[in-house]
Amino acid sequence: MIKTYIVGYDGTKPSQRALEFAAKAAKGRGADVLVVHVLEWSPYSFLTMEEIAERHKLREKEVIRARAEVDPVCEKLCADGLKVSSEVRYGDPAEIMCEIAGKHPESIIVVGRKGTSNLASRFMGTLGISLIQASPVPVTVVP
């Protein structure tokens, strides 16, 4: 029994497809949708002094921008009668998705994929591949 559809959403086309898929499935089963927007961030990357001074200001702007991406689609799904919540987080996308999934035992992760058959991106690994290898819950990759 799946209670929560955790969707990786950043406003891009593949993530929109993932959200559509999850919304449809959740409606059919009476499950919730959790929209997650992860902003890529590593605490070990190098910053110049000016970037350090501006980091807090920039972070606030980034969160506002991410919210502007996530909130309208959540409202739209709510209007459709779904129970929707959302999270904007900083970190490694795969790690954060897995961590959130760990807190929702009966859930499934839904992410989109760019749809390239490019050899390079296969070797580099995509979010979908990392999730399949590490996720504590089932993963659906929407083409």
Place this chain on the structure above:
Amino acid sequence: MSITKLGAALMAVLTPILAHAQAAPGIDETINAAVAPVSNFIAGIIFYSIPIGDVAFPLIVGWLIAAAAICSFYFGFIQFRGVKHSLDLVRGRYSDPNDAGEVSHFQALATALSATVGLGNIAGVAVAVSIGGPGATFWMILAGLFGMASKFTECTLGVKFRRENADGTISGGPMYYLSRGFAEMGKPGLGRALAAIFAVCCIGGAIGGGNMFQANQAAQQIANVTGGEASFFADKGWLIGLVLAVVVGMVILGGLKSIAHVTEKIVPFMAIIYVTAGLVIIFSNADKIGWAFGQIISGAFTGEGVAGGVLGALIQGFKRAAFSNEAGIGSAAIAHSAVRTKEPVTEGYVALLEPFIDTVVICTMTALVIVVSGTLDSGLTGVELTSAAFATAFPWFPIVLAVAVVLFAFSTMISWSYYGLKATTYLFGENKTVENIYKLFFCICVVIGASMSLGPVIDFSDSMIFAMAIPNVIGLYMLLPVVRRELVQYQAKLASGEIKRFF
């Protein structure tokens, strides 16, 4: 400003200067003659030395070491008791995951280190052991260990009294703790005066020691490694300077952070190559390690064969440590104050690792390699001595060292441009025009520093860096109780579990 426009602007400003420099070979002497009296006077005051035996002891070195020792005792040797907590903070064990996306302690440490690790670790140490003998190493390590406490103090104060600007950015450093901290103690006039002196010296230091001196050394090193006197670059310092200036300009004026990121990724890599190569040399001479340490210890207390004996070794070691890790100068406080943290003491804890890495690890490494490789008696000094020491094991190392010197010089310039900028905005207010004038002037000085042999100008500006220590250390003494209060309440919160460990 776009890059092409920037380049064009730089060229427009510099071409007449360079043309003049080329046409009139006497321009160096003219400027030197004009500046020398003033420069000698000021450098004479800052580096005022008292003769002890046959050696001169610069008072400013004593001033910095005394401050470091007093801070060490005042905080009960926090540098040893607190080092585990420092490492935990850097590893992010106390970082709230909800604050992800803010500057981490690791990032603050890495950025501040990139400003201090540089020529001092490579060339300065070689000067110290060639004059002060192996024993100088012992005193250098001791001074480095003490310096951890003054770093702790100044960086805690930097965060405590920083100012948050209307746009969400942060300004901090000695200018702010001198003016605001003294105002809290009811001495606003004195605070503002000290802050202004500090800011002026900081601008001078940024332009001089943090810029012209670095450009000059980088240009010399490039010329040396490409064939010395016969090199294509031997009389083309201006060309190297121009290239450096354009790259520096792209970062600080053009906002091209990616260049800074590339160098800052190579700099740690260089540091790793340097330390690894050093370790390989030391361990391949494993039979001599015991002997080398014997030399260092006995040299420290007997001063055998050193001009000035024990005191000569001690002064060289202390001087080098103070020059290399900048503890007590106040520069690191500017860098650390921008970090977002609820507890000022956490930045102090993180910052105290800097003198350790800079002096106790990297400087000691250089000294050991020189002693173990047996090049100490070769008559060389400075970068050439270090270069020769490493070349005994790796003949190709001088080239790596030259690249490292240029990159270290570049990252030091970028960092000091920021310190100078902060001092400028403290004096003249946050104003884009003033900032851009400062930045353009900074770029022009790169070319001047690289192309001219302006000895007196460089002496003068180098002395400005140490002049920063005078107002800063006075501030540290006066504000010690504030730091203790912060430390006590922080430790209480740690003990009560109010400050949580997350990982």
